[in-house]
Amino acid sequence: MSAPAGLPLDSDAIVKLAARSMFELFSDLAQGMMLVDRAGRVVWINEAYKKFLPALGFDRVEDFVGRPVEEVVPNTLMRHVIESGKPILVDLLSNKAGTFVVSRIPLRDEAGEVIGALGMVLFDHPETTLQPLIAKFATLQRDLDEARKALAQQRRTKYTLASFIGSSPAVLEVKRQARRAAQSGASVLLLGETGTGKELLAHAIHAGSVRAERPFISVNLAAVPETLLEAEFFGVAPGAYTGAERKGRDGKFRLADAGTLFLDEIGDMPLALQAKLLRALQEQEFEPLGSNKVIKVDVRVIAATSRDLRKLVAEGRFREDLYYRLNVLQVRLPALRERVADLEALAESLLEGIAVRTGMPQRELAPSALAALAAYRWPGNVRELRNVLEQAAMLTDNQRLGGADFTAILPAPAAAPAEDDPAPQSLRPLPQLIAEIERNSIESALAATGGNKASAAKLLGISRATLYERLAALKRLSA
Numbered sequence: 001m002s003a004p005a006g007l008p009l010d011s012d013a014i015v016k017l018a019a020r021s022m023f024e025l026f027s028d029l030a031q032g033m034m035l036v037d038r039a040g041r042v043v044w045i046n047e048a049y050k051k052f053l054p055a056l057g058f059d060r061v062e063d064f065v066g067r068p069v070e071e072v073v074p075n076t077l078m079r080h081v082i083e084s085g086k087p088i089l090v091d092l093l094s095n096k097a098g099t100f101v102v103s104r105i106p107l108r109d110e111a112g113e114v115i116g117a118l119g120m121v122l123f124d125h126p127e128t129t130l131q132p133l134i135a136k137f138a139t140l141q142r143d144l145d146e147a148r149k150a151l152a153q154q155r156r157t158k159y160t161l162a163s164f165i166g167s168s169p170a171v172l173e174v175k176r177q178a179r180r181a182a183q184s185g186a187s188v189l190l191l192g193e194t195g196t197g198k199e200l201l202a203h204a205i206h207a208g209s210v211r212a213e214r215p216f217i218s219v220n221l222a223a224v225p226e227t228l229l230e231a232e233f234f235g236v237a238p239g240a241y242t243g244a245e246r247k248g249r250d251g252k253f254r255l256a257d258a259g260t261l262f263l264d265e266i267g268d269m270p271l272a273l274q275a276k277l278l279r280a281l282q283e284q285e286f287e288p289l290g291s292n293k294v295i296k297v298d299v300r301v302i303a304a305t306s307r308d309l310r311k312l313v314a315e316g317r318f319r320e321d322l323y324y325r326l327n328v329l330q331v332r333l334p335a336l337r338e339r340v341a342d343l344e345a346l347a348e349s350l351l352e353g354i355a356v357r358t359g360m361p362q363r364e365l366a367p368s369a370l371a372a373l374a375a376y377r378w379p380g381n382v383r384e385l386r387n388v389l390e391q392a393a394m395l396t397d398n399q400r401l402g403g404a405d406f407t408a409i410l411p412a413p414a415a416a417p418a419e420d421d422p423a424p425q426s427l428r429p430l431p432q433l434i435a436e437i438e439r440n441s442i443e444s445a446l447a448a449t450g451g452n453k454a455s456a457a458k459l460l461g462i463s464r465a466t467l468y469e470r471l472a473a474l475k476r477l478s479a
């Protein structure tokens with residue numbers, strides 16, 4: 001086989017030829033080139049480079065060449081390249097002569113020792129030479145900003161304080177505290193029974209804060225399995241795992257950067273993770289799983305729980321230091337039974353939502369219906385109210401719902417035995433009694449939630465798994 005004409009066969013010669021060709025190509029293409037020696041002194045500039053000298057403050061080449069490079073080219077990183085031995089292939093250099101796209105490459109001798117560096121100005125005035133690229137980038141950036149704004153706007157109108165219905169003194173106080181929390185950047189702790197509107201209020205606080213345009217990111221600590229929580233919070237570095245996580249993924253902390261992180265059901269956080277969370281909150285930095293690179297963030301935290309956090313602290317199940325870190329501003333949401341004055345307004349707003357969702361005309365409540373609703377204890381609060389209204393609307397075509405429409409749905413209050421009652425009930429075998437209470441409670445909970453097992457489990461204060469287990473057991477008993 002014969003080589004194509006003119007190309008030498010031995011590899012050394014080919015490499016030398018390629019190096020020379022590339023050097024000549026770049027020398028032609030570049031707006032200017034310079035060489036500095038190991039000591040960082042300018043030893044050579046090409047013809048094209050000379051046009052930059054006046055702007056750098058030099059009239060004659062002799063005054064420029066021979067001087068330490070940083071004395072004649074402000075902000076240069078040539079010395080850094082010589083010292084590190086690593087090239088900086090593309091960089092922006094700004095100084096009194098303008099802004100330039102530059103490239104810097106270390107030069108090595110036969111033994112591989114760095115003996116100097118080559119600097120090239122690839123483009124001067126990138127704002128004009130790279131104009132098409134920069135214009136395209138600017139357009140994309142503007143579109144992205146607009147889309148973000150539209151999204152944030154949608155979210156804001158959906159969850160402002162105005163959508164938190166109620167004007168009872170207790171609710172007015174909640175709103176006052178929420179407004180204060182929105183204006184401050186401090187951590188907020190929302191306490192209240194299930195269904196009292198903690199999540200709704202968290203959204204509203206974010207929407208009223210300076211972070212409104214930035215992300216609102218939720219983590220429900222009760223919903224994520226303990227083993228996955230750490231990755232959920234801090235993310236996974238690429239290559240840390242095989243399989244689906246191979247590419248790595250961002251954790252909620254990173255996603256919430258510059259925005260708000262909502263820690264829902266914080267009382268369910270495993271102790272082991274509490275220390276890590278506290279550290280991340282205090283330092284505003286963390287390391288993703290499988291990485292030792294520290295990531296800095298700026299995250300505002302709103303935490304919520306329906307559990308008694310103080311009690312959990314006393315029992316050693318919740319870290320006291322974390323409790324104080326979260327409990328800077330506390331908002332306690334009243335139970336529905338503590339604000340029956342709001343029942344009518346709430347019911348009206350919820351019935352409106354139901355009408356929109358179902359496409360049916362909006363129902364009204366007769367005074368007898370309001371009386372029935374006011375007499376009930378509402379363990380599931382506003383969420384339960386919504387479910388009860390939904391069921392009532394489904395069970396009848398009446399435009400106006402009366403008390404009778406609710407008595408069938410609302411669980412009867414547990415009959416309290418009178419003081420002098422011999423209480424024949426308790427004379428039955430205890431296991432039978434317990435099974436009965438259990439069956440009644442589960443049935444009531446399912447009725448109140450329209451058969452939604454997850455919500456029913458929540459009302460009963462048991463896990464969904466336990467609810468399924470008990471249901472299966474009751475079925476076996478009655479079979």
Ligand SMILES: Nc1ncnc2c1ncn2[C@@H]1O[C@H](COP(=O)(O)OP(=O)(O)OP(=O)(O)O)[C@@H](O)[C@H]1O
Binds near residue numbers: 196200
């Ligand atoms: N004041 C309110 N005005 C209007 N809707 C409300 C209000 N409070 C709660 N809701 C509605 O009730 C439902 C339950 O509210 P939310 O999810 O915020 O409760 P929560 O306190 O987070 O409950 P949980 O502890 O069970 O998670 C939601 O549909 C919410 O929109």
Ligand SMILES: [Mg+2]
Binds near residue numbers: 198199264
């Ligand atoms: Mg919630």
